[in-house]
Amino acid sequence: MAGKAAAAATAAEAAARVYPWREKLAKYKGELTKGVWGYWELGAWKPLGLSARKRARLRKEVLLAGEDWTYDPPRGEMRTKRKGHKCDRISAEKRANTVELMKKMPQMLLDYKKRRWEKKMKEEESGKS
Numbered sequence: 001m002a003g004k005a006a007a008a009a010t011a012a013e014a015a016a017r018v019y020p021w022r023e024k025l026a027k028y029k030g031e032l033t034k035g036v037w038g039y040w041e042l043g044a045w046k047p048l049g050l051s052a053r054k055r056a057r058l059r060k061e062v063l064l065a066g067e068d069w070t071y072d073p074p075r076g077e078m079r080t081k082r083k084g085h086k087c088d089r090i091s092a093e094k095r096a097n098t099v100e101l102m103k104k105m106p107q108m109l110l111d112y113k114k115r116r117w118e119k120k121m122k123e124e125e126s127g128k129s
Helices: 002-018 020-032 052-064 086-128
Strands: 038-041 044-047
Touching (some): 020 052
């Protein structure tokens, strides 16, 4: 019986030596759940109990061991704002718009001529009466 307990204890010690981050993770679990940089308590900012360097080292050990690290905050969305000069982007859009308008140009000219003719006819009718 004592032999089995001693064997279990040595196995636990061996696992602790192989995975030393498990003890650290258990020790700092309360601090890690409070946030990445610190937290507000009674209106005052409190930094974490472990430094950013130790936190990063612990995170690295856990990830290298193949475990999940659930203490990071959710990531924000990527920026969708385009880089480059605005004038370049606008001129390209203007050129594309010009191509579309040139396709519609014959119909636009016919509509314009028709409107001018109708206006001229209306003026002649009002001038006669």
